[in-house]
Amino acid sequence: MSKTIHVEEAPQFPLPFSHAVRSGDFVYVSGQVGVNPANNEVVGNTIEEQTRQCLANLEIILGKEGLTLDHVIKVNAFVSRSEDFPGYNRTYAEVFSSPYPARTTAPVDLGAYLVEIDVIAYAPAKRGESQ
Incomplete structure (x- = not known):
């Protein structure tokens, strides 16, 4: 059985998708971009600024289920410009802690x-914790 998750505090778009879906112990969060949730305006013009905001938006959605980025086991990221990969990687490493999630x-x-990120979180444990 799965449950759809809608979070009022997260960015709202007139598109046909749920912010997240929980299925058993897993939470699948739809792709988020670097926009301010209050007005859906793009935050900053650098990959670092947009990556931080994108990850903050993901954490808002995860928080609805009592989770944090530490519960994330898989990240799918889409970066608009290949020259932004180094800045994306630096910011990613500042926000996520080791052991890092699997990633594409x-x-x-x-x-x-500049970036869109979706994640899969495992609810029973944080990365690096044994069950």
Whole structure:
């Protein structure tokens, strides 16, 4: 059985998707971009600023289920410009702690957005904890 998750404090878009879906012990969070949840305006014009905001938006959604980024076991990231990969990696390493989640990062044209990230979180334990 799965449960859809909608979070009022997260960015709202007129698109057909749920912020997240919980299925058993896993929470699948839809892709988030670096926008301010209050007004959906892009935050900053650097990959670092947008990555921080994107991850903050993901954490808002995870928080609805009592989770944090420490529960994330898989990250899928889409970066608009391949030259931004170093800045994305630096910011990612500042926000996530070791042991890091499994990860895929791919270059994709995102228009005004420099990054989009979706995650899978495992609810019973944080990364690095045994069950």
